[in-house]
Amino acid sequence: MxxxxxxxxWNEGRTGFNQPDGNPLLQRHWAALDxxxxxxxxxxxxxxxxxxxxxxxxxxxxxxxxxxxxxxxxxxxxxxxxxxxxxxxxxxxxxxxxxxxxxxxxxxxxxxxxxxxxxxxxxAALIALPPPLRQRYVNEVYAALPRACRGLLVSLEYPPQEMEGPPFAVDEAEIRKLYESDWSVETLERQDILANQPAFQAQGLTTMNNVAYALQRS
Ligand SMILES: C[S@@+](CC[C@H](N)C(=O)[O-])C[C@H]1O[C@@H](n2cnc3c(N)ncnc32)[C@H](O)[C@@H]1O
CATH class of the missing domain: 3.40.50.150 (Vaccinia Virus protein VP39)
Incomplete structure (x- = not known):
């Protein structure tokens, strides 16, 4: 974008992506990165x-x-x-x-x-970027991280035909395609979040998952 x-x-306060209590997947999975x-x-x-x-x-x-x-x-x-x-x-x-x-x-x-x-x-970085920018983001930004870097990636999945982003749907197949040449990718948890997302339900979404991945640069 x-x-x-x-x-x-930001000027209009349209920042529904912000989670005032923090991200539960971070809080559950960060320690495992050790x-x-x-x-x-x-x-x-x-x-x-x-x-x-x-x-x-x-x-x-x-x-x-x-x-x-x-x-x-x-x-x-x-x-x-x-x-x-x-x-x-x-x-x-x-x-x-x-x-x-x-x-x-x-x-x-x-x-x-x-x-x-x-x-x-x-x-929610990848899901903020339209498709052509995602590959550039991984190729340029992730490639600038040091060897042996590891971390937690949290993305969002929903049927892409049901809504235009952002937030864009970035599913596991795309994550693996974007990263697997240089990073190992482990899926940690897929959390169904639609029940707590009335605005997205109103837009007609039928499923919506947050997904956490552990990535390690190879
Ligand atoms: C979907 S929000 C996610 C925010 C945050 N990660 C969170 O969990 O609340 C995306 C954010 O990326 C910022 N952003 C978009 N493009 C950017 C870029 N090229 N460089 C730096 N920040 C950018 C936006 O201003 C916005 O705050």
């Missing part, structure tokens, strides 16, 4: 997710990237902290405690930006 699409959504404390976790297309706080509370350093300055302002306002702000070629860096959020385009990040990220947590 064009950045203007996301800026408009990451050393202090590992830096890359969180792409982060929004104002409370998952950043959850990861930091587990002893991780967090490096997030998000297009919207409003999302970043709302995130730090919610924590009651005032981040320090610096600029680099990647964007504007906001740092408070163990959390750093870059206000910028994920496609501008390179190996140097991600060199310390031995882990990632990716929820």
């Amino acid at each position: 064009h950045p203007d699409y996301w800026h408009a959504r 990451l050393p404390a202090g590992s830096q976790v890359f969180v792409p297309l982060a929004g104002k997710s409370p998952d950043l706080l959850w990861l930091a509370a587990r002893g991780h350093r967090v490096l997030a990237v998000e297009l919207s300055p409003l999302a970043i302002a709302e995130f730090f306002a919610g924590t009651g902290t005032e981040p320090s702000v610096t600029r680099s070629r990647y964007g504007t860096h906001h740092r408070a405690g163990d959390i750093e959020m870059i206000c910028g385009d994920v496609f501008d990040l390179d190996r140097q930006a991600l060199s310390d990220c031995t882990a990632f947590y990716d929820r």
